[in-house]
Amino acid sequence: MRILLAVDESENSHRAARYVGSLLRRTPDVSLTLFHVLKPMPRGLLEHGGSEDPATEAQLGGRLRDEQQAWIRKERESECQVLKGVCETLGQSGFDTSRVSKQFGHEDDIARNILEEAHSGQYETIVVGRYGTSLAKRLFGGGVTDQLLRDAKGFAIWVVE
Template sequence: MRILLAIDESESSHRAVKYVGSLLHRTPDVAITIFHVLKPMPRGLLEHGGSESPAVEAQMDQQLHKDQEDWIRKQRESQCHVLQSACQTLKDSGFDIQRVTLKFGHEDDIARNILEEARGHETIVVGRHGMSRIKRLFGGGVTDQILRDAKGFAIWIVE
């Protein structure tokens, strides 16, 4: 069984990690992917201004790609503690961290990024943040989007 554990830096995510670790630490056939979505890439790194010259255009494309990779690398380094902390929480619960994979995403649409990463997993686990009545009424929030759009997954929501 493969579980995608989608986390952020919130207390509800921490509770979800603790819950999964305490529930599944003695289940040897479970593999967990801990997944954290980075903040969206700045607009200035999404595209360049373009050029009439194919040679200049190619050079601008190459530089943009390098700048995007540098930004992603820096974000991963700065957010690595989120994944490491979750992994340590699983380890502290007795879960064998040899069965844990750490991964990052980096898209604007967090829920869509989680659902794309969930391919190949049977279960998605998320923590639910507190939300206002208005958001709850109109179905806002990442967890609600996952509930609405996920097909073919078991979904665990930890509050």
């Protein structure tokens, strides 16, 4: 069984990790992936100014890709503590952390990024802690969890509150 646990730096993520770890610690055929979506890429790294000259355009495009990859590496390093902390929480709950892998996403739309990872990684289950949302978002379905519940077809969704 493949489970995707979407996490952030919140206590809700640690609560979800404790729940999953406690529930599945004696289930050896479960593999768990911790998935954290990085903050959005700065606008300056989304596109370059462009050029009429094809050689200059290629050079600008190459430099932009290098800068994007450097930004992603830097963000992964700085956000790695989020995944380490949740992994420690899993271990404290009795879950064998050798069955845990870690992945990052880096798009503006967190829910869409989680769903893309779930599809590409062929997970059966997505677990999320209830993300902190305002009353208005909860009432009108604008939160990450609500979007996952609405759009995740073919997955079991566990929402840990």
